[in-house]
Amino acid sequence: MSKDSIPLVHPSLGERELAAVAEVFASGWPAGQGPRGKALEALLAERYGVGDAVAVSNCGAALHLAMLALGVEPGDEVIVADYTFPAPAHAVRYVGATPVFADVRADTGTVDPAAVAALIGPRTVGIIAVDTLGMPADYTELMALAGAHGLFVVEDAACAVGATYQGRPAGSLAPVACLSFHGRKGATSGEGGALLAADPVIGADARLRSSFGIGSIYDQAQVVGLPIPVFTDIGYNYKLSDIAAAILQVQLDRVDELLQRRNKAAAAYAELLGDDDLLTLPHVPADRTHAWQSYLVTLDPRVDRAGLAAALRAQGIGCGQGAWATHLQPVYRSDRSCPVSADLFARNLAIPMHAELTEDQVEQVAHTLRAELKNNLRAS
Known part of the structure; x- marks a missing residue:
């Protein structure tokens, strides 16, 4: 597009974000799970009132980690909102389970609780609701359904940083929520995401898996002696760099x-x-x-x-x-x-x-x- 064009999306990044990046460069630790990442996680946990927050490389990674932490397995079915970027269905497939697509409300584009209710079957283990393009879903009805049938609910709040539902911030509307910090979101570091969990056990599981299954190398470097990590399970490289974490501390303030x-x-x-x-x-x-x-x-x-x-x-x-x-x-x-x-x-x-x-x-x-x-x- 020309200089006079009006782009569909445009990030709001400026001098404060640049200054935060410069501080990370000077610190000598630009990688993931360092001091800025820890500070971001603490900020997110406080902002959303959750038991734990795990900063990761993107929202797709957060959704994958959520499925793993919640124990979703091959043969399980997870009901997912149909009208969305397909990341929730991808996450279900990553763990070998089956996404079952629920139709949405015509007025809001968010998942229709009646459609969800009609799809619950013997193999259903959970629901991924999507805050469609920034619009929170109907969590009162969805949580009631989940409670009645013993299902988990994950809130895909990728697009909804700053939105609210019944006075509560999107990202705190289900026991597990996933955020995106992609370049078009309300707070951005270019790429990035977070898993928010009411239960700290879920957060600890996601954090360990997000770093190859061995935890923070930064933390291990602070220990006197030579701690040698032990790999006890398959993990992933889903860490968020401290560079991105520093940018997000500024963005969340804005x-x-x-x-x-x-x-x-x-x-x-x-x-x-x-x-x-x-x-x-x-x-x-x-x-x-x-x-x-x-x-x-x-x-x-x-x-x-x-x-x-x-x-x-x-x-x-x-x-x-x-x-x-x-x-x-x-x-x-x-x-x-x-x-x-x-x-x-x-x-x-x-x-x-x-x-x-x-x-x-x-x-x-x-x-x-x-x-x-x-x-x-x-x-x-």
């Missing part, structure tokens, strides 16, 4: 500021686009707030989405399809039907949303979108 800017952009879109009959705007229930990782509009079926996207991009305005109907992806394709998810996958369009958007840019996006909606209607 979450409220950055979310306020996203909220302002979302409110402007609502005002500028709210009366257009060719699209439907995001719905936010009264009992929760949105993190606005993405801003999705749902297009009227008459609109040619591909043509509209091409027209917007030709004018320097970034856009995307939104999330995925996971059950339609070739790697997961089956006879199971999730019609609401499939419809959202076909009709949703993501338009620019990030904390660096200016008022003029939001107005330009809205004006261009309204014009091109009319220019991209299919013939009746």
Whole structure:
């Protein structure tokens, strides 16, 4: 895109983050599970009120570690929200279990508790709910279902840093939650993630597995003598570097500021686009707030989405399809039907949303979108 373009996403990184990185360089420990990583984990545990927080390389790693720590095995089934990036289903497959896709609410795109209830069977061991693109799911209903059937619940809060549900922060809405710090999230270190656990035993399991199964090399280096780690189980290299951890300490301090800017952009879109009959705007229930990782509009079926996207991009305005109907992806394709998810996958369009958007840019996006909606209607 040209310098005058409006990107779909843009990170908010600046001098404070650079200064934090410089401090790590001077410390001599840029690798994972060092002092900055430990400080980040303590900050996350305090912020979310959980028993433990484990900083890892990405949210996909956190989801994988969650499945391992919760004892999911081949032959088990885990119900997963269908309308999302497929990472939750991938995590279930990593441990040899079967993801069972649940349809979503048409208004929020979050997993429908009624669909979940209908899928619970003798092999079901848990549920992965997704805070879709920054919108928390219906945890009151989901936790009640889980309690009635003896299931675990994992909150995939990858997109939802800064969102709330019934006054509680996304990331604290289930006994295990996973965060993402990817470049388009509300707090970012480029890549990164975290596992949050109410039970410290789950956190300890995830932390050990995230470092090849031998724990922190930094900690072992502080011991007088020559401690020799012993490998007792298969682990993974899922550590988050201290460089990324330092950036995230700054970013978490800025979450409220950055979310306020996203909220302002979302409110402007609502005002500028709210009366257009060719699209439907995001719905936010009264009992929760949105993190606005993405801003999705749902297009009227008459609109040619591909043509509209091409027209917007030709004018320097970034856009995307939104999330995925996971059950339609070739790697997961089956006879199971999730019609609401499939419809959202076909009709949703993501338009620019990030904390660096200016008022003029939001107005330009809205004006261009309204014009091109009319220019991209299919013939009746």
